[in-house]
Amino acid sequence: MMTDIETSASLHQYGFMKNLSPQQHKRNVFFATFFAAQVSGLLMVVLIIVWAINGNNASGTHVGGIGPFLSFYYHPVLMTIGMVFLTGQGAMLFRVLTRVDRNILKIPHLLLMSTVTILTALGTYAIFVAQADVTPMRDLHDWVGLLTIILFGVQFIFGFLAKFYPGASPPLAQWYRPVHNFMGALVFVLACASALTGLALDGEKDFSTNGSISKAAGLFTICFAICVVVLVVNRDFARTSWTTSKSEERSPLLTNAVLTSSNRGYTAIE
């Protein structure tokens, strides 16, 4: 068995670590994961759209709807772009733009989540309209999806009240921040579970072109979910002394910084 020192020495010898400091190593892992998130997220969105267009062309108007949402396929497209892709982007925002003050980042975060709210409302309306002639809420997917939508709504309302208007008192805001972050990650994971159960329900169960596209879309959804969760829950990628803007270092937002047991300095509880 190689010791840690021997392993590290052989990695240096083969040029894998190139004498990177732990900080540089962290940054590299961070950016590689972020890049993978963007690639898999974009592929997921593109594949869902291609799958929807192919499916729609093959099946005509796909029954029973009224108004503009005649096709069932609006639902998966709107939900995937909103609940999965944009929620994931909103969650990663604070991890990526670490030089931008957290108070400023609240604005694009709110805009992203407002867009998700609109797309979710349209996507949910679309499925109820398109499936008006079948029994509602008859599948597990329907219930997972409904739970996700309700939790997203609760998270949006509390986030708005605490962080925008009227704003929570400092002790309450400090207590609420990790709750908001945990709930955000939970809603995102549930959204991915909803999308996957939806694809399992209605994706073609064969190896036709569209069947393969729907399965690939599902696999890229899983890749996107893993990358986002790694970036969001990993303490190493939290806004710390090595990433935080100067003005934030002085702001009371970092009063919940804790000393970690290692010599990395403090890590803010995000």
Ligand code: HEM
């Ligand atoms: C975050 C993503 C999603 C959420 C929150 C969500 C939510 C919902 C909800 C609440 C319903 C119930 C509507 C009703 O009973 O009439 C539903 C139905 C449905 N969804 Fe989704 N959905 C999502 C993504 C998807 C995706 C990606 C697909 C892909 C095919 C899909 C396919 C379906 C189908 C086929 C139904 C009708 C099921 C039935 O006939 O009972 N959904 N969805």
